[in-house]
Amino acid sequence: MSAPANRLATRNLTLGYDHRQVVRDLEVEIPDRSFTVIIGANGCGKSTLLRALARVLRPTSGTVLLDGKEIGAHPSRHVARTVGLLPQSPITPDGITVAELVGRGRFPHQGALRRETPQDRAVVERCLAETALTDLGQRPVSSLSGGQRQRAWIATALAQDTELLLLDEPTTYLDLMHQIEVLDLCARLHAAGRTVVAVLHDLNQAARYASHLIVLREGEVIAEGAPDAVITAELVGRAFGLRARIIPDPETGRPLVIPLPSQVTAK
Amino acid sequence: MSPTMKRSVGVSVVFVALAAVAAFATVDIGQFSGGITEADAFIINQLLLPRILTAVLAGASLALAGAVFQSVTRNPLGSPDVLGFTQGAATGALVGIMAFGGGALVVAVSAWIGAVGSGVTIYLVARRGGVTGGARLILVGIGIAAILSAVNEYLITRANIVDAAAATVWITGSLDGSTWSGVVILAAVTFLLAPCLLLTSRSLRVLELGDDLAIGLGLGVEKVRLLTLTGAVLLAATAASQTGPVAFLALCAPHLARRLTRRTGPNLVPTLLLGAALMLWADYISQHAIPNRVLPAGVVTGVLGGGYLVYLLAHQRKTGQI
Numbered sequence A: 001m002s003a004p005a006n007r008l009a010t011r012n013l014t015l016g017y018d019h020r021q022v023v024r025d026l027e028v029e030i031p032d033r034s035f036t037v038i039i040g041a042n043g044c045g046k047s048t049l050l051r052a053l054a055r056v057l058r059p060t061s062g063t064v065l066l067d068g069k070e071i072g073a074h075p076s077r078h079v080a081r082t083v084g085l086l087p088q089s090p091i092t093p094d095g096i097t098v099a100e101l102v103g104r105g106r107f108p109h110q111g112a113l114r115r116e117t118p119q120d121r122a123v124v125e126r127c128l129a130e131t132a133l134t135d136l137g138q139r140p141v142s143s144l145s146g147g148q149r150q151r152a153w154i155a156t157a158l159a160q161d162t163e164l165l166l167l168d169e170p171t172t173y174l175d176l177m178h179q180i181e182v183l184d185l186c187a188r189l190h191a192a193g194r195t196v197v198a199v200l201h202d203l204n205q206a207a208r209y210a211s212h213l214i215v216l217r218e219g220e221v222i223a224e225g226a227p228d229a230v231i232t233a234e235l236v237g238r239a240f241g242l243r244a245r246i247i248p249d250p251e252t253g254r255p256l257v258i259p260l261p262s263q264v265t266a267k
Numbered sequence B: 001m002s003p004t005m006k007r008s009v010g011v012s013v014v015f016v017a018l019a020a021v022a023a024f025a026t027v028d029i030g031q032f033s034g035g036i037t038e039a040d041a042f043i044i045n046q047l048l049l050p051r052i053l054t055a056v057l058a059g060a061s062l063a064l065a066g067a068v069f070q071s072v073t074r075n076p077l078g079s080p081d082v083l084g085f086t087q088g089a090a091t092g093a094l095v096g097i098m099a100f101g102g103g104a105l106v107v108a109v110s111a112w113i114g115a116v117g118s119g120v121t122i123y124l125v126a127r128r129g130g131v132t133g134g135a136r137l138i139l140v141g142i143g144i145a146a147i148l149s150a151v152n153e154y155l156i157t158r159a160n161i162v163d164a165a166a167a168t169v170w171i172t173g174s175l176d177g178s179t180w181s182g183v184v185i186l187a188a189v190t191f192l193l194a195p196c197l198l199l200t201s202r203s204l205r206v207l208e209l210g211d212d213l214a215i216g217l218g219l220g221v222e223k224v225r226l227l228t229l230t231g232a233v234l235l236a237a238t239a240a241s242q243t244g245p246v247a248f249l250a251l252c253a254p255h256l257a258r259r260l261t262r263r264t265g266p267n268l269v270p271t272l273l274l275g276a277a278l279m280l281w282a283d284y285i286s287q288h289a290i291p292n293r294v295l296p297a298g299v300v301t302g303v304l305g306g307g308y309l310v311y312l313l314a315h316q317r318k319t320g321q322i
């Protein structure tokens, strides 16, 4: 087994629920300081992979390596200070306010008895500002719109203040402007030297923002690398069963996916 | 100190004051104004003081256990009444009364065994693949509660009339049998377990965010669940073994405390203090509500607590919760 070159990697990773395999023998590395985007059809195992990378899901076999060592062998607080996860469907406790929710992201930085410090509060303020939620800090999360709520959860993940950040569909529920805001926020974190991993469904956003793409199909990696090299009409066909034409984005020169009508309805 | 924190402390002080007023009312200081005779001293020392201390300790224990159950199951209905411990304690007590003659100690021990036994059973059945889901705990608990209720009914129909009457009084929950030895047991368990549970408050707040996020934040979720549930079951079982299962106290105290403190999270300290105050008041009311007729405290908590629960459900339906 070769030592990984990057902080987060998998070796022969097999994942499943109740003996049903979802991911088989997966070997991926998350390039350090990359903005890695995972794409793939519904149910192909994206969330499952992300959960294993944050050691929320235990592998059936194989390993997830953090800094060359099995992730489960690190103290859990150390992992929580290194890898942050925004799950696809987190639970909102009754009556919690936005600021309180974001404050709970500070948990791994606090001792068993230590209360919130001024530094914790400063981080919370900063995360609220970064997600444009400063004015909503005292509102109950349950009274927010879907998009505002999503941003509150992103702020919670940010408050964990980790080098690696794993975001499961951070742009779901957001209007286009806020989608771009969240992606720009990820891009800023990436530019500041963090490693960001996000599951996205919009291929064009993936192509535009990712520095590294991982394409999954039925629990297997069918392509990975720079978006320019990875996104081809053939790949879109294989991953999503979709006919598409790829043209260079006039704005960025990155690949732009134009879906074509399916064979049946085409002339 | 944040405003919510200040409010929380203020509300807690009010709860303590309410408890103190109820305690003085129970002793009825006025009736001894002409000096305390030897008989008065006996009543105070052997009847009233153990009664008050049992109310404080059992009330606090049940309420704290309820707050932990609600937090861990992420369900406002999580409480010993719904989860089957109450019914388990009753089954134990019935067996103690019918098979072993029903001395106070025998009933206490058998009720304790019944409650802890049903707690362990529910935990083991609800656990799947190393994970104990909150919804699964509630559903399994309701199922076991139904089975045990049926067993209890059957046992009562088989009991002779004296045993059946004794069992019915016990199941309603009452402070009439309070003794110093019971107080000592309750105090030992409460002072050992309550501080441990209070220390888990921060972990419980994180657990409420869902397993995935909690694990991601570095919490050993299954360990926290096992430890807090064990503590809560032991507290509830010990309280029930002394007073009988006082209905609805564990369910209502956490809701009321949360409403009054307006704080999210398990609110363990205010809940515990409120539990003590509620139990004292329930006992006081049960002795004075109907002239010359003493009710078991459980009747009062059942009526008030049940009423409050209905109000809560009706109200929360409107605001879209639950």
Ligand SMILES: Nc1ncnc2c1ncn2[C@@H]1O[C@H](COP(=O)(O)OP(=O)(O)OP(=O)(O)O)[C@@H](O)[C@H]1O
Pocket: A017, A022, A040, A041, A042, A043, A044, A045, A046, A047, A048, A049, A088
């Ligand atoms: N907790 C679970 N228990 C059992 N099966 C599960 C569980 N979670 C996911 N699965 C199954 O595992 C497979 C992969 O699910 P996963 O959530 O990883 O998909 P995904 O790629 O994230 O899909 P989506 O785009 O819809 O979010 C699916 O077939 C799903 O039904």
Ligand SMILES: [Mg+2]
Pocket: A046, A047, A048, A088, A168
């Ligand atoms: Mg998913």
